Amino acid sequence: MKLLVVEDHQQLSANIKSYLNQEGYVCEVAANYQEAVEKLYAYQYDMVALDLMLPDGNGMDLLRAIKENWPAICVLIISAKNALDDKIQGLNLGADDYLAKPFHLAELNARIKAVFRRKNQQGDDKLVFEEIVMNTSTFEVTVNDQLLDLTRKEFEMIQYLLLNQNRVLTKQSIAEHLWGDYMDTADSFDFVYQHIKNLRKKVAQAKGNDYIQTVYGVGYKFKKSL
Amino acid sequence: MKLLVVEDHQQLSANIKSYLNQEGYVCEVAANYQEAVEKLYAYQYDMVALDLMLPDGNGMDLLRAIKENWPAICVLIISAKNALDDKIQGLNLGADDYLAKPFHLAELNARIKAVFRRKNQQGDDKLVFEEIVMNTSTFEVTVNDQLLDLTRKEFEMIQYLLLNQNRVLTKQSIAEHLWGDYMDTADSFDFVYQHIKNLRKKVAQAKGNDYIQTVYGVGYKFKKSL
DNA sequence: CTTCAATTTCAAAATTCCTTCAGAAATTGA
DNA sequence: TCAATTTCTGAAGGAATTTTGAAATTGAAG
Numbered sequence: 001m002k003l004l005v006v007e008d009h010q011q012l013s014a015n016i017k018s019y020l021n022q023e024g025y026v027c028e029v030a031a032n033y034q035e036a037v038e039k040l041y042a043y044q045y046d047m048v049a050l051d052l053m054l055p056d057g058n059g060m061d062l063l064r065a066i067k068e069n070w071p072a073i074c075v076l077i078i079s080a081k082n083a084l085d086d087k088i089q090g091l092n093l094g095a096d097d098y099l100a101k102p103f104h105l106a107e108l109n110a111r112i113k114a115v116f117r118r119k120n121q122q123g124d125d126k127l128v129f130e131e132i133v134m135n136t137s138t139f140e141v142t143v144n145d146q147l148l149d150l151t152r153k154e155f156e157m158i159q160y161l162l163l164n165q166n167r168v169l170t171k172q173s174i175a176e177h178l179w180g181d182y183m184d185t186a187d188s189f190d191f192v193y194q195h196i197k198n199l200r201k202k203v204a205q206a207k208g209n210d211y212i213q214t215v216y217g218v219g220y221k222f223k224k225s226l
Numbered sequence: 227m228k229l230l231v232v233e234d235h236q237q238l239s240a241n242i243k244s245y246l247n248q249e250g251y252v253c254e255v256a257a258n259y260q261e262a263v264e265k266l267y268a269y270q271y272d273m274v275a276l277d278l279m280l281p282d283g284n285g286m287d288l289l290r291a292i293k294e295n296w297p298a299i300c301v302l303i304i305s306a307k308n309a310l311d312d313k314i315q316g317l318n319l320g321a322d323d324y325l326a327k328p329f330h331l332a333e334l335n336a337r338i339k340a341v342f343r344r345k346n347q348q349g350d351d352k353l354v355f356e357e358i359v360m361n362t363s364t365f366e367v368t369v370n371d372q373l374l375d376l377t378r379k380e381f382e383m384i385q386y387l388l389l390n391q392n393r394v395l396t397k398q399s400i401a402e403h404l405w406g407d408y409m410d411t412a413d414s415f416d417f418v419y420q421h422i423k424n425l426r427k428k429v430a431q432a433k434g435n436d437y438i439q440t441v442y443g444v445g446y447k448f449k450k451s452l
Numbered sequence: 453c454t455t456c457a458a459t460t461t462c463a464a465a466a467t468t469c470c471t472t473c474a475g476a477a478a479t480t481g482a
Numbered sequence: 483t484c485a486a487t488t489t490c491t492g493a494a495g496g497a498a499t500t501t502t503g504a505a506a507t508t509g510a511a512g
Binding site (some may be wrong): 193 | 497499500
């Protein structure tokens, strides 16, 4: 799960980020409107936690832009203004939840979980590729109804592949998705190889086929069996 | 896909180039206005990433010149000046997107992809010649609905042929398009023969016809079956 | 502190791809 | 038809990428 926290207060965003990383999310921070939009273009997020008070723009506009361009992304509004107006307007614009400052990190976590749960219950709670099925509410992955025992990285990887069945994912983009923005200057992607290997082994154990196709010089994708 | 990066800062342009090569683009660099124009005349680009700050001229003028002389080329403006004016003026002059420095390379990549996607959607995101269909968003090529397993060079080659169905492509121009400016002094284009051969074989495997016509003494083109 | 699993690093092995080369085949023009 | 030029083909080497196993590191749990 990859989150973007849009929050201009340095200290707070750093806290949130480290806390959510602890909790197992891949979490990045944007300090303002501009940066948020750039990151949204560049990467692929599952959720945005959005502070309405931004130094260079209106948070509501950003919310509107997100719902327009990336409708699949959940938005959790964070705001110091405890004004009911904001809350109503935000939810009307399609925000998935609203959290007033100040808040406990544990509560943020709970809200995030709740938003995902709610979203996945309405309809698309399964990601499927042939015999591979991921239940996005219980976070279980089965191959041919056999449950896979995956580590966190393996899980994130198979999810990323499932979400992008039609395109080839480069090692770079996989690394960015699983590790966040630490990878900017990374020179080696050896660990991607390892996780691919382990994932393949586990999938193949459940069914002879490993499904993951190498595209030489580019990356990986699920291969269609024709 | 062949890109020209117009950027006078050595280190940056070198980084961009190596990154985009990694990502599978053919990428060349021009350090100033003059050099950019020369390259635009000499070669055929799909896109220009243009830094507005140039040592020997105004980037806006260059943008205007590109849109006038090579209207098919997409332009992505890069600028350190975060001025909204620049952005507005640039987009008014026909630039396809705008990216403020500093930026993550991944974001540059995402913008490039987005620009192409947008452009291709206006018509269709498919390149077609008879039974050959190339999906430019998934980077898949099918012949008679059979998926081809192509290497990078083969892919670039068939794409170049698809984009130029009416003209004959010389070995030189193919080499320039696929390998960039390393070819300036090259004396032998034998490797083009190899890739043509391999491509023909793979296409013919999917359908008896190989489609690629040799024009003796000149080059190659798709042949129409009458 | 110890233990165990997960993650990352490292280097060798395996694979795939690219380029070169030399000879064969095809085309052109005289 | 013949010679010159161009294109085609297969094989071989080298370069780049991926795979693999094993060791080192990290991190959480007991």
